[in-house]
Amino acid sequence: MKIISFLCLISAIVLIIAAIFHLPYGYYTLVRLFITITALYIVFNSYKNNTHWATVLFIVVSVLFNPIEPIFLKKQHWLYIDLIVSFFYLLIMILPFIKKKSMDSEFV
DSSP, X not given: OOHHHHHHHHHHHHHHHHTTSOOOHHHHHHHHHHHHHHHHHHHHHHHHTTOHHHHHHHHHHHHHHOSSSOOOOXXXXXXXXXXXXXXXXXXXXXXXXXXXXXXXXXXX
């Protein structure tokens, strides 16, 4: 995984976790923009790598977090969504290392 991709995923996780706290509305707009951009980046890469589950999952994330036509939910609902989406980002970040490790152990 490229270092830029890794840093973007870490930044997305940190921004989503920080969104759990009560912050100004502008912060949530920034989070929506950043998460939408990174989700679309993951969609592009997962489609290119034929990882269809990640493509569909992050299309849903990009629609949910889009800043152009925001979806308004209660703070409590966003809390659960933020935790789930941060888990998805963590999964996307860790999965290549798990696959690589399992492939290395198959040939031993």
